[in-house]
Amino acid sequence: MLKDTSYTPYYTTEIIPDLYSHLPIVVKCPHSNGSKDVLLARSPKEIDDHIQYFSRKYPGETILFEDYIGGQQYLVEVLVHGGEPRTIAIVEQTITFEHRFIVTAYRIRPSIAPAFKAMVSEMVHTVVDRTGMVTGALHIEFKVSKGKFKIIEVNPRISGSSMNRMIHFAFGINLVEETLKSQLGIEPDTERKTERHVYTQYLTVQEKGILQKVTGRNAARRVPGVVEVYVKPRVGAILQPAVSMGHRYAYVIGVGNTEDEAEHAAKTGAGRITFHITPKADIT
Known part of the structure; x- marks a missing residue:
């Protein structure tokens, strides 16, 4: 629907030699979600490796190749x-x-x-x-x-x-x-009642392991400007470095009269939260 507009980057679903002139290029599975099957290729070999990966994981499915857009x-x-x-x-x-x-x-x-x-x-x-x-x-x-x-x-x-x-x-x-x-056919009310700067910081982990406990939630809530702290996993969950949006395990929302105030609140609050995990190598 949008392919003839200026908003659509170069894309193709055909494995053609022209692909290699568009590096870096993004290789996607259109039926996936959460960023887990959005891969960046910087070389012809990486394009070929990603094609083989998707062919094994989603046999017979379309593969989408799209210009990587900076900015x-x-x-x-x-x-x-x-x-x-x-x-x-x-x-x-x-x-x-x-x-x-x-x-x-x-x-x-x-x-x-x-x-x-x-x-x-x-x-x-x-x-x-x-x-x-x-x-x-x-x-x-x-x-x-x-x-x-x-x-x-x-x-x-x-x-x-x-x-x-x-x-x-x-x-x-x-x-x-x-x-x-x-x-339901009711006129929605989309008028602004307030106008505040908001910044939300998400937390991920750097290693795979079993969650033993989470500390710092209350300390995060006490940071001035923090209005919400959410931690998703429960004790015993297996956590891993983020390969999809579902691997974001907590967030802290900060508000302020300026964007710096909101960002400082959210990042300070997020810095108070710690995931204590047993690394994968120690799991028996």
């Missing part, structure tokens, strides 16, 4: 009601690349430059018009590279994990509730 990554949360899209939040993402592309932090600023907002609005309207969406939530992940917007993916739902809470703390909007009202 800052964002997402925009949108609610479509009566065919008209409403931009709820524009969120800056921090991507950490070790084993996979993992989003390890999010930032919401109350104020966005008018020119940037206009470019986001144009992209959102293009997606909604091309897909024919009439009612529902969606989010678009995109990168800004050399002044141009390039779409990474579009999902017909609100972002998962902490996104609804982040929007609530930033603007006083419960996007899940307003989406449900829209689905």
